[in-house]
Amino acid sequence: SQQGEEDPQALSIQEGENATMNCSYKTSINNLQWYRQNSGRGLVHLILIRSNEREKHSGRLRVTLDTSKKSSSLLITASRAADTASYFCATVNSGYSTLTFGKGTMLLVSP
């Protein structure tokens, strides 16, 4: 079953604006990861947040995690056209052997 569910499914913004994507999950997690996928390409790992962390930053990315609500958000600040891609959250299973991915948010950043 799908563990992570992102919303919105699609997001269209202008360059310079901030983009916020949300992810909800159902079971307890050890960490939550965000990945990016350019059209027709493989996924690229962006950032990992552990279950005992509440917020993490990496460049223009800010990830929050609320384990009580079983949700996470990914904020991309000052977006650029090159940020156009699909973004997926993924949760790791208790044995750390597999990831379960959400369906993703398709982000379109217009110049």
Add this chain to the structure above:
Amino acid sequence: SQTIHQWPATLVQPVGSPLSLECTVEGTSNPNLYWYRQAAGRGLQLLFYSIGIDQISSEVPQNLSASRPQDRQFILSSKKLLLSDSGFYLCAWSVRLAGVNEQFFGPGTRLTVL
């Protein structure tokens, strides 16, 4: 540095034909290996994962199979393709580190079954 290769990049096959997709990883040892399928506009579905040579776990029962004949080689196969096997197939690897499982993906194979 580590790299992951997949081939072919694209493939068009008739229904009922066999399939063999190959994935190899360089620059690391004893990786966990994964096969995913992604339907158009959808998320990733884990098909198989492997924690070692000849150690394959199947996540979704179907007409696909996987093999790991060498430490850094992962092969996805089918004896007879179905139309529903069309999709984007991604191979990934991860280091066996407790508490992480950050995965690194190959470029993918676009399979079209006609």
